[in-house]
Amino acid sequence: MSAALFKAGKARAEAPAFRERMAQLVAMQTDAKAGDAAKWTGACLDLMAGWLADLGFVHERHMADSNAFLVARRTEADDLPTVLTYSHGDTVPGMAGDWAEGRDPWTLTEDGPLWYGRGIADNKGQFLVNLTAVEALLEARGSLGFNLVWLIEMGEETGSPGLAEFCAEHGDLLKADVLIASDGPRIAADTPTLFLGARGGVTYRLDLKRRNGGRHSGNFGGALRNPAIELAHALTTIVDRRGAVQIPDWTPGEIPPATRAALEGVTPAGGEVDEDWGAEGLTPAERVCAWSSAEVLALHAGHPPAPVNAIPPEASAWVQLRYAPGTPDAGLFDALRTHLDAHGYEDVTITSDGPAFRASATPVDHPAVALVAEAATQTVGQPPAILPSLGGSLPNDIFRDILGLPTIWVPHSYPGCSQHAPNEHLPKELLFEATGLMTGILGGIAGLRPEDLR
Ligand SMILES: [Zn+2]
Secondary structure (H helix, E strand, O other): OHHHHHHHHHHHHHOHHHHHHHHHHHHOOOEOOOOOHHHHHHHHHHHHHHHHHHOOOEEEEEEEOOEEEEEEEEOOOOOOOEEEEEEEOOEOOOOOOOOHHHOOOOOOEEEOOEEEOOOOOOOHHHHHHHHHHHHHHHHHHOOOOOEEEEEEEOOHHHOOOOHHHHHHHOOOOOOOOEEEEOOOEOOEOOEOEEEOEEOEEEEEEEEEEOOOOOEEOOOOOOOOOOHHHHHHHHHHHHEOOOOOEOOHHHOOOOOOHHHHHHHOOOOOHHHOOOOOOOOOOOOHHHHHHOOOEEEEEEEEEOOOOOOOOEEOOEEEEEEEEEEOOOOOHHHHHHHHHHHHHHOOOOOOEEEOOOOOEOOEEOOOOOHHHHHHHHHHHHHHOOOOEEEOOEOOOOOHHHHHHHOOOOEEEOOOEOOOOOOOOOOOEEEHHHHHHHHHHHHHHHHHHOOOOHHHHO
16 A cells, blocks of 8 residues: 555656746745745745645744744544644845856756756755655545644744744644654665654853954064863863764763664765764764764954964864754753863863753654654655654744654755755655655644544
């Protein structure tokens, strides 16, 4: 049966209507940072709401903290399970002029096996895959066999303003048994993947100022402290020479055995891995999906474009921590302060706005995970890769911690998609197969009881 649903979903995506809809979505210039964003935001939500209405969804619009939300609901029966899904219609800027072959970011362009366009991977294309899967399932069975609530926001690329407050206030509107949504990349284009959460992210600015103005590097060299050298040494206490985090409270401390088992045989980052980099004793997949990493995003001292013969008066570094679920995130700042003090770097000041994203994840051994994985296996004939957490960040914590749902993400993109850069694209075959996969996964929800998923 699931193989039949795969075929039905794939065939729908291969039909011309799917490509036409993709072109319509891409043509919406929903760059959340642009001056005329509001106009495109409204038009994009109109388009999406119209398609959902055709499938029997009733919808309402909301605003919270300047972010626009659409909540669409398709109700079949009160005693059936309810799935919450989530998409975002906003995109990063188009970056027109920087695309290869003079491609326009807001025009769907086909080149051999690839479809190009802003938002095709992140996240409009993934929305369309799931919409088409719902359509295919309805066509095949006449009903879904579950209730479906679709939450769409237009501010994900600017940090989802208002999303947490909106979900906290509208728990009744979003009431569900499980979140099944699509964003982010598969581990490889041809590997169906589930991920269950996301790492958190927080950036710290470190400054060390020794004096006002530079001093002659010859006349003072050897007499005066150089803050650039001192700060570099401070950084090596935070991360060792192979890139492993040295602050125990910045890590989850241990990786649960079920998480380890799920990551066995998984290659992260599309295979672009430095084997001898990162925490020792962990596999690359464990380092990205179940452990914390700290990166120096930028370093500054002196005047790099034209260095002068002087000891710079001050130095700065921007350190970003991506922390795995399980890391105690209330004490991250204090842990850094205590660590620097203990190593003699009391003079280094730390500034931070706190986590931009919080870590959260559904345990790999949650019953809903097994059910969705089984549906995927039945659909494509091979078990999906299951990542306990995405290396990157998503507003998963809002669904997991505020709405209290098991969270299962079925990503339809792949690591090479160039999201957030010029030339965003997806292989059309991936879109077609993902639609088949999603049709089978959703088809597997029918027949379950709500309590099977919670
Ligand atoms: Zn994005």
